[in-house]
Amino acid sequence: MQDAITTLINSSDVQGKYLDDASLENLQNYFRSGDLRARAAMTVSANASKIVTKTVAKALLYTDITAPGGNMYTCRRYAACIRDMDYFLRYATYAMLAGDSSILDERVLNGLKETYNSLGVPVGATVRSIQSMKEVANEMLGAEAGREMGTYLDHLCSGLS
Numbered sequence: 001m002q003d004a005i006t007t008l009i010n011s012s013d014v015q016g017k018y019l020d021d022a023s024l025e026n027l028q029n030y031f032r033s034g035d036l037r038a039r040a041a042m043t044v045s046a047n048a049s050k051i052v053t054k055t056v057a058k059a060l061l062y063t064d065i066t067a068p069g070g071n072m073y074t075c076r077r078y079a080a081c082i083r084d085m086d087y088f089l090r091y092a093t094y095a096m097l098a099g100d101s102s103i104l105d106e107r108v109l110n111g112l113k114e115t116y117n118s119l120g121v122p123v124g125a126t127v128r129s130i131q132s133m134k135e136v137a138n139e140m141l142g143a144e145a146g147r148e149m150g151t152y153l154d155h156l157c158s159g160l161s
């Protein structure tokens, strides 16, 4: 796992150089938004189950997916979906704090699409659910912090698409 600081330092170290102006400006933005990101993470962790519940209500309830024959039908599969949504939210929050998406590639997306395809979990509906989660998070966190979270939720969507 990388974060904004180690990524920039590693790439300067490879060249044996001090951080250049562009890297320092990136770091400055990262530090400047630190308080915003920490507050957003606090709000998400205090409201995680609410965010997931709202997302499910917005994107999945009363669709073919929750009806008999759908992929979320039966308690076991419904619970697996809720758990996956919670993974997406928690790891997107980590990535937002780190200012880097590598944790998503390593711990969430690695092999996920293949797993979903082999189990018949609908990838398109999962991506739409993550987009709904983005809207729910945006409403709760406000535009600026919502945009930070949105970057990493989008990263999950593009990794699944």
Ligand SMILES: CCC1=C(C)/C(=C/C2=NC(=C\c3[nH]c(/C=C4\NC(=O)[C@H](C)[C@H]4CC)c(C)c3CCC(=O)O)/C(CCC(=O)O)=C2C)NC1=O
Residues within 6 Å of the ligand: 065, 070, 071, 072, 076, 077, 078, 080, 081, 082, 084, 085, 087, 088, 107, 108, 112, 115, 119, 121, 122, 125, 126, 129
């Ligand atoms: C931390 C990283 C991590 C992730 C991301 C993860 C996902 C993950 N989701 C799974 C299943 C599942 N995932 C879903 C999810 C859904 N079905 C739908 O229709 C919805 C669109 C969607 C919810 C948004 C379902 C229903 C299953 C169970 C499928 C089955 O066993 O038939 C499985 C198969 C094993 C299991 O059931 O636990 C994995 C590995 N596991 C991990 O360790």
